Amino acid sequence: MKTKFIFITGGVLSSLGKGVAAAAIGALLESRGLKVTYLKLDPYINVDPGTMNPFQHGEVYVTDDGAETDLDLGHYERFTTVTLGQENNYTTGKIYYRVISKERRGDYLGGTVQVIPHITDEIKQTILNIAPQVDVAIVEIGGTVGDIESLPFLEAIRQFKGDVGKNNVCYIHLTLVPYIKTAGEVKTKPTQHSVKELRSIGIQPDILLCRTEKNLSADIKAKIALFCNLEPGCVITAIDVDSIYKIPLLLHEEGLDERIVEILNIWTRSPRLEFWQDLVDRLKHPIESVDIGIIGKYVNLRESYKSLHEALVHGGLAHRAQVNLHYIDSELVEREGPEVHLQQLQGILVPGGFGYRGVEGKIQAIQYARLQRIPYFGICFGMQLAVIEFARNVAGLANAQSEEFDSENPYPVIYLMREWFDYRRQAIVRRERSTDKGGTMRLGAYPCVLKEHSLAARAYQTLTFHERHRHRYEFNNSFREALTQHGLHVSGTSPNGELVEIIELEDHPWFLGCQFHPEFRSRPLQPHPLFQDYIRACIEYKRG
Template sequence: MKHSKKYIFITGGVTSSLGKGLAAASIGCLLERRGIKINMLKMDPYINVDPGTMSPTQHGEVFVTDDGAETDLDLGHYERFTSLTLTKNNNFTTGKVYLQVIENEREGKYLGKTVQVVPHITDEIKRRIHMAAENCDLLIGEIGGTVGDIESLPFMESIRQFALDVGTENVLFVHLVLIPYVAAAGELKSKPAQHSVKEMRSIGLFPQIIMCRADREIDNSIIDKISLFCNVPKQNVFKSIDMDLIYKAPKSFQEQGLDKRITELLGMWTTEPKMDEINKVIYNSENPLKEVNIGIVGKYTELIESYKSLDEALRHAAITNQVKLNRIYIDAEDLEKGIKTDLLETVDGILVPGGFGSRGTEGKIKAIQYAREKKKPFFGICLGLQLSVIEFARNVVGIKDATSMEFTDKGDFVVHYMAGQTKDGAKGGSMRLGAYDCEFTKGSLGEKIYGSTKISERHRHRLEVNNEYINKLTDKGLVVSGRNPALNLVEVIELKDHPHFIACQYHPEFKSRPFNPHPLFASFVKASGKL
């Protein structure tokens, strides 16, 4: 039987954090715009079952899907660049694979056989690849980490076997390599890339397309070298150069003919990609009408990857409003110490994003109080909503020791653990995760922003506003405009006599896309720029 489904596997060499996720997302973007029904898969070689328990400063943010999976941040890129709404089946780790194989062994499913990496681990990886490819014509699978890592070997072996299983003519191996610039020599070097491809070939994988990542333009002599020494035709070697806007990547690859070459190699006949939306995003970002300064008050301020989706959602809002957005990262701990408070005066809007733990919370509360009292546009997300409620309870209602159960074991808990949640117990995958409904009060700012009274948004939290305090808060002017109808949980709060003060318990950044910016971010940037 002829196997008509097609597969692209993207690997990386020389170093991690090369941009495999963006390359995969860009390829997905172009092929989808050619009319191909695609799906995306991220395979992570680390042994954590999911990234939910990993530090965001080490691994970047945790992206949450509608069905409540805590996944790798690359799934955020996949959703932003394509029309896909991803699920738990679009990301798996070594931890998930081994967990499943060990459970199978305990249940006696291997009929007494010795359980080994080959075939049992590799079979489980292949099973998950097939599962991700069920409802598409083309699956784009990315393997995390770097070729040569001990961790990634079972995945490399699995895709080698997989190509034989489904027919090598249906599988395309794309390898992304670094072309480093050596300052002392004043030139780019191709040798690390050559070694990376040699490593691939030694384990039986022969990349048909090589993408060269560099921080500057790559001379054709480098492309010639890569082609010659890696045994890949010159028209299959592409450049992936640093750009000031990631949404320019698909256009750059399309201009080089990457998507056309992929369809030729896989024997897929398609139309030309529809590039209008991409061109508009690029035009708006390059032709801003004014500048807007947004102050982001957080504690992971040293690493942008911690707030990747948030950062992109702000960018989408800036693009749609045609403004140049300057992100001013304000360390909440500085505000606690009373330093750098002047930054709050210089920004046009204040954003307090999600986070965990008590460190920096008093600084965030100071920023919220400033935004409320000085009538500065404010937007709070998750912890940002909880701290807004605490600030209002303390400074307006007069509940001086208003606090959250997350920070202390004494005080007035205006924020407490949800039913079924505690500070103790297993951490992985145990929060309130995924999509939940929210209903707005008619005439509220929330309804006006969304243009609807019923919405669904993604959550990732353990704590919520304590309903016992709601009457005291609303009597003094706090507006609870959005609630979850099933559990009567506070989802959105607002202030009436304020140009723009809104906070939500969910994470709207996960659903924002460059071609369809999230309304909460778009309205916040608009209000901050007085547009």
């Protein structure tokens, strides 16, 4: 079958949920036996989101091949069976960089390089590059219709329908139908204007996803369809939900997947949705609950920890447990003490991060978890700070620190490893503090080997695996013997033993730090083994 293309755009305002909608569409198509892939096209000029502020952008999602990508790729992977990489997220910066590089090489033979056709052709080629070997390619356009930055992408997908044929393209537009409480009614005008803006550049949407807090009546759908030149059956209610994992079933009930396969002229089997039905049943009927504190500095924007949030929910689903997450500002912990904020918790977690602000509060939280024997999970930076806390307060290395914050400290238990063997690139890597930040990062999937009978080995049920990384600094092996003599257990390393991947405490019910980001591999009914085992430990701690 020739590859079909779905283009998803957004209107009225940002953060309506295009990424989750795209993920849910992929889930529905997979349930019908189709093979899908994704492309996220972002209109910002950064080449990737790697150096962007989490307060502005949310988390940076890392793929197996080391790409730093938009967080929506996390939604795509969690909702489907796809594994994505470098070619599945392009920005304006990345597109222009490729075009300018070609111009410098002389690829355009002296011609004048312009947005049309050169930029739009590059965008279209990027879309085609992901298409081989799949039935449906789902392409999400970032931003909002009407943004000047999005225009080259919208022009490219407008042209695309003429290139590949109208039966091979479906345009889906996500818009807002607000409910005005004082009037007691929903308003369709924002949607009408958004579609008018889209049609003014030559794109007639085939399907409208109407984000709303109230179910849309048949009359409202008919009104929207009339003004937007659609059939009423192509106006889909995308109602607010308390869990994103309910969305595939709700969109299926609205007939979305049926409309898509009709428009694209695809024959498929009937959808098999038992997976999602079981998932929603687990969400609706928990038999346990636990309270877990996430100690961080980006707590005012939950999107900064999106994959982590979802992975903890997945861990709870494995035990039919409701996981109540409490995002706690580490600077408050530092100022007011851990007892004020942490004593009602059954689990404490310190996630990844960069920079010194809030570090001492995180270290206090780790010490509190260690002394009170509360299950502790340290991820990336959270592992490094657990090593620092142990070195200071157990091993007697007074004021031990990371080289990231104090290059003159006598006990740099975390440091920038100057030379190491990169298993992904199969090469020796050398780096200095002066190297570009991207050049000193360990990014993507790397192998880990576990010690038998360790906490990690019991959770994984295997001794070898790969996990995704995003960090610069490493455990300093110069202090390994001193720390292990006092009870720090190095349970996971790189195959050659050089890079420390997991640390545990031998005399604690559940205390584990990992240098990688296990949250990037967790899926709803395939929870990551560490999150599944951590939630188990939190439930047991609550039971006493």
